[in-house]
Amino acid sequence: MIRIGVINDQSGPYADLGGKGSVIAAQMAIDDFGGKVRGKPVEMISADHQNKPDIAANIVRQWFDNQNVGLVVDLTTTAVALAVRELAESRDKILIPSAGASSDLTGKYCSPNLIHWTFDSYALANVTTKALIKQGSDSWFFLTGDNSGSIAQEQDAMKFVKSNGGTVVGSVRHPLNTSDFSSFLLQAQASKAKVIGLANAGSDTVNSIKQAGEFGITHAGQKLASLLMFISDVHAMGLQTAQGLLISTPFYWDANDETRAWSRRFMAKFGRAPTMAQAGVYGAVQHYLKTLATTDETSGRAIVKKMKATPVNDFMGHNVQIREDGRVMRDIYLVQVKTPQESKEPWDYYKILATVPANEAFRPLSEGGCSFVSGKTN
Structure with a gap:
């Protein structure tokens, strides 16, 4: 068996x-x-x-x-x-x-x-942050889940923001499965950062984006960037709320x-x-x-x-x-969430903007510090 x-x-x-x-x-x-x-x-x-x-x-x-x-x-x-x-x-x-x-x-x-x-957090943060900074979104505030995976997202994204000429103006951490993001979003809003980087996942991502919309944060000009978003999250919040978001993903159905x-x-x-x-x-x-x-x-x-x-x-x-x-070395798509008008059928949510080769998206082997391949190159 x-x-x-x-x-x-x-x-x-x-x-x-x-x-x-x-x-x-x-x-x-x-x-x-x-x-x-x-x-x-x-x-x-x-x-x-x-x-x-x-x-x-x-x-x-x-x-x-x-x-x-x-x-x-x-x-x-x-x-x-x-x-x-x-x-x-x-x-x-x-x-x-x-x-x-x-x-x-x-x-x-x-x-x-x-x-x-x-x-992984490196590849997704790499592709998303570079795309936004190219658009001029070069100051960031991070809203981060207080768990190891979300903190890794934040740390990788901060590195890419800084290495591509951007600045990190602050960050705040929230507990897992939070229902009320108001205090965290107010801190992000007060930072005046061009981008609020969401280093979380699942329902925490959905709730933080929904509540940011309710607070008028995106309407006032700040962008939201999810460092780990799944198509199930887009479905949960709906295209009216999610439209325009840039997302990195190795798979789209x-x-x-x-x-x-x-x-x-x-x-x-x-x-x-x-x-x-x-x-x-x-x-x-x-x-x-x-x-x-x-x-x-x-x-x-x-x-x-x-x-x-x-x-x-x-x-x-x-x-x-x-x-x-x-x-596993695989290409990463940079996608944008469609508007409700662009979507032609259920789950028709993404426009593929670019395909980033695996060796450009993922961390080089020589930089990872893996003990049993230490010193080897990509």
């Missing part, structure tokens, strides 16, 4: 971006592979970690020790991925975060048992014929367009199963090494490479 575990937020602020949709995506990958690898049946189990790293660690420990789980995927959030990282190393199992944001997962917290699959074909199947099962995290879960599980079909290895570390040596080919991109530090 080959067993795969999907662990994420299924009931809280990040449920829409991963949640049950990621469970469906993982099962689709198993079913599309035929449900077996070299005669062994493949089974998927899932759990809601409630955004609590200690709960996540207890679940994953049980999976590794008692249920023969060889791969754990999705891993919303960074804090959860970090909480189970040492478990995976000590049991020689595999972690593939699809929704954990921090670029530290292939930097100072890299692991030979971990592949960072879909995106309507980008081409291949993304549309897979996404239509997903939508038939789930009733919603897939997020980049959910699409990433499918790709990660597929690549894992394809690799198992070509090797007798049982060691997680050895399987990861084999996965890195094999080009990734799925609807998200062809000949995508997994770098030595575990970073």
Whole structure:
């Protein structure tokens, strides 16, 4: 038996971006592979970690020790991925975060048992901040979630603002799953920054943007920049509120014929367009199963090494490479949210403005500080 575990937020602020949709995506990958690898049946189990790293660690420990789980995927959030990282190393199992944001997962917290699959804070902050600064939006104030992934978003974005000639005039942090952003938004408004950078995710992003609109912040001339936004967030706030936002993403369901074909199947099962995290879960599980079909290895570390040596080919991109530090190198789209008038059908939300090559979007290998590839270049 080959067993795969999907662990994420299924009931809280990040449920829409991963949640049950990621469970469906993982099962689709198993079913599309035929449900077996070299005669062994493949089974998927899932759990809601409630955004609590200690709960996540207890679940994953049980999976590794008692249920023969060889791969754990999705891993919303960074804090959860970090909480189970040492478990995976000590049991020689595999972690593939699809929704954990921090670029530290292939930097100072890299692991030979971990592949960072879909995106990271460095790439998304890089593409979004550069695009806005080119437009003249060169002074920033950050509204940041008080958790490791959001702080990583803020830190990466601050670096890009400064390195591209912009200034950071201040920042404020808010608790996870905040309902009232008024005090934080008033501080951002008072800063007079041209851009309010939102370093948060899920319902926190949705609520902060909605309330910024209610306060008249964007009407008065300040821009909002979300450093991590999912199509589920745009759907939750509606095009009237989200229109014009610039977003960086490695996946859009309507980008081409291949993304549309897979996404239509997903939508038939789930009733919603897939997020980049959910699409990433499918790709990660597929690549894992394809690799198992070509090797007798049982060691997680050895399987990861084999996965890195094999080009990734799925609807998200062809000949995508997994770098030595575990970073999946894929192109990033810069997109703009459409106006209600531009949208022609449900989930027709994005205009693709540019495609940024992977080696321009992601951090160079030589700058990451990953211990087992230290000193090597991109």
